[in-house]
Amino acid sequence: MRKVILQFREIKDAPKELEVMIDNEAIAARFGELIDTSRENYCNGVITAEKLQGAVSVVGSLQSKLHLICSKCLETFEYKVPEWFNLILMPAPQAFKDEVELESSDLDVVYYKGEQIDLTDHVLDHMIVEIPMNPVCSENCNGVNYKCEVPEEDEIDPRWAALKNISSNDKK
Numbered sequence: 001m002r003k004v005i006l007q008f009r010e011i012k013d014a015p016k017e018l019e020v021m022i023d024n025e026a027i028a029a030r031f032g033e034l035i036d037t038s039r040e041n042y043c044n045g046v047i048t049a050e051k052l053q054g055a056v057s058v059v060g061s062l063q064s065k066l067h068l069i070c071s072k073c074l075e076t077f078e079y080k081v082p083e084w085f086n087l088i089l090m091p092a093p094q095a096f097k098d099e100v101e102l103e104s105s106d107l108d109v110v111y112y113k114g115e116q117i118d119l120t121d122h123v124l125d126h127m128i129v130e131i132p133m134n135p136v137c138s139e140n141c142n143g144v145n146y147k148c149e150v151p152e153e154d155e156i157d158p159r160w161a162a163l164k165n166i167s168s169n170d171k172k
Contacts, residue, residue, distance in 0.1 A: 004119040006049050006089075008056065015050040020062060020123055027066070030124045034131060036076040039067040043081070043127060047119065049089075056089040058119065064127060070137040073144055077137035081130045087122060 002021050010016045021044050028037040035041055045062035064081040092111040110122060156164060 004047065004123060005116055006047075006056075006058070006119055007116045009115060011049050011051050011056065015048050018047045018049065018119070020045045020047055020060065022120065022123065026120070027124070027127075030121075031066075031128065034068070034128070036067040036069055039076060041066045043123065045083070045085075047085075047123075052088075054090070058087040058089060060085040060123070062123070062126075066127070066131070068131065068135040070141060071134040072136055072141045075137055077135075079131070079135060081127045085123065085126045087119075089117060 002019070004018050004020050006016070006018060022042065024037070024041045027035065027041045027043065031037075031041075041064075043062055043064035045060055045064075047058055047060035049056050049058045051057075062081065062083050062085055064083075066079045066081065067076050068079045069076055086108060088109045090109060090111055092113045110117070
């Protein structure tokens with residue numbers, strides 16, 4: 001896996017494009033049991049970073065494939081994460097206020113320090129957030145197919161035969 005490192009000095013005059021290539025190993029390390037790691041999972045794409053007034057806008061187009069486990073039938077199925085991704089990068093303030101209530105628009109803001117930032121974890125976070133809480137392989141998934149065969153009355157396991165005698169004594 002190549003890390004997605006953005007150098008801020010490279011985007012002073014013109015937007016900068018970065019290539020995203022996240023392999024199965026990196027995705028498996030971050031996603032854990034959310035995905036089927038025995039199959040090939042990947043995320044590729046291009047991220048464009050552009051300077052705004054006091055911030056950096058990061059917009060990405062990703063092509064990804066994850067193998068999720070259906071929460072109904074427990075079978076593995078292919079899932080494609082929605083492709084658009086965006087962040088606003090802002091320099092970290094000197095100090096934060098004691099308590100701040102976050103709004104939904106604040107979730108796309110990332111604070112940074114220094115001259116570069118590794119965007120790899122932010123791309124992976126985007127992918128995790130886009131996974132459904134209860135992934136289902138299809139709308140008409142019937143769930144796990146339990147084959148439960150009830151034995152006939154005269155087909156009693158010999159280990160349970162003594163219990164049958166007890167129940168017939170209770171009826172007398």
